[in-house]
Amino acid sequence: MAEMMEAILAHAPGGPEVLELGSVERPVAAAGELLIEVHASGLNGADLAQRQGSYPPPKGASEILGLEASGVVAAVGEGVSGFATGDRVCALLTGGGYARYCAVPAVQAARLPSGVDFIQGTSLLETLCTVWLNVFEIGQLKTDESLLVHGGTSGIGTAAIQLATLAGAKVWSTTGSAEKVKLCLESGAEQAINYHEADFAEVIRESGEAMDVVLDIVGGDYFEQNLRCMGTHGRMIVIAIKGGRYGKIDLGRLLMRNLSVQGSTLRSKPVAEKAALVSAVQQRVWPMIADGSYRIIVDSVYPASKAAEAHRHMESGRHMGKIVLNWD
Ligand SMILES: NC(=O)c1ccc[n+]([C@@H]2O[C@H](COP(=O)([O-])OP(=O)(O)OC[C@H]3O[C@@H](n4cnc5c(N)ncnc54)[C@H](OP(=O)(O)O)[C@@H]3O)[C@@H](O)[C@H]2O)c1
Secondary structure (H helix, E strand, O other): OOOEEEEEEEOOOOOHHHEEEEEEEOOOOOOOEEEEEEEEEEOOHHHHHHHHOOOOOOOOOOOOOOOEEEEEEEEEOOOOOOOOOOOEEEEEOOOOOOEOEEEEEHHHEEEOOOOOOHHHHOOOHHHHHHHHHHHHHHOOOOOOOEEEEOOOOOHHHHHHHHHHHHOOOEEEEEEOOHHHHHHHHHHOOOEEEEOOOOOHHHHHHHHOOOEEEEEEOOOOOHHHHHHHOEEEEEEEEEOOOOOOOOOOOOHHHHHHOOOEEEEOOOOOOOHHHHHHHHHHHHHHHHHHHHOOOOOOOEEEEEEHHHHHHHHHHHHHOOOOOEEEEEOO
16 A cells, blocks of 8 residues: 655645645655655745646646755665665745655755755745756856845745856845845845835936846736846846736837847746756855855744645745755
């Protein structure tokens, strides 16, 4: 008989109340995979959309929410090298993270950096890989260039500000409160604009700055605003559309300034691309975590059984940094 495990299940699309602790069949480690006994699961913006029914998991992925988890290797699938049972790891998942066990291609897992606990460990790969892909690989941000990050205290925002600053770039950010402005500045942003108090594009233009790269999670009206504050050969990467899926484009500005715009989604990328990102992040960011230059910012930790509360907190937008579910 199949072994069972605890998992957070959504019995129907809807609000946070649809999330309940339940029991499902435990996955097994197929060839090339690790089975991880999960100690902590990270929340990500996409989980809210999946719970609401507007972001279904890609074909073949677990129906269970959760794009990252940390824990201990419980079993090693055929053909896997470099991991053994008992290893403390974190993993970038395509789904299935809100559960006591998850199976993942071994190439999407990484040993936890030394000194990093499970709570911090599940706050790393989804945000770091997203930022690495979009800011450095697609956006090609260089030292001495400038980056505009919206939602500067989100999981993505805190990672983007820190990594870009550590790479020697100048970072501007937008965010929604005075307290959040403070965290953006502490994370390394040169300027942080409270968008409830000022029009960010106007502030940037008046300052004489022009952004080389914009990492956008808002879309909607921000699309045109982003274009207004981009410099020649500027690159905008759209990774979420929290403010709406339609935006206006000033095509004149686009062509006169040689701007480019690209969208991207990490979740649906093939395993090989995710593996390359996990590897890049381990190589480049793990040393920054070890020497303390990169700070893992955790907002709050909820028992896994209180996943609904954790989702309510994320939906409120009051959080700063990562929200984590604890299985211990
Ligand atoms: N495409 C990809 O591959 C990919 C990968 C990872 C994440 N994402 C997306 O990136 C976004 C951030 O992810 P996360 O996990 O870091 O989320 P998060 O921690 O929940 O952060 C979201 C933040 O965005 C800001 N925000 C929300 N609505 C806004 C609006 N209309 N205008 C301006 N700011 C708004 C809020 O902060 P303020 O108070 O500052 O407004 C909020 O705290 C999510 O939408 C997620 O789905 C995309």
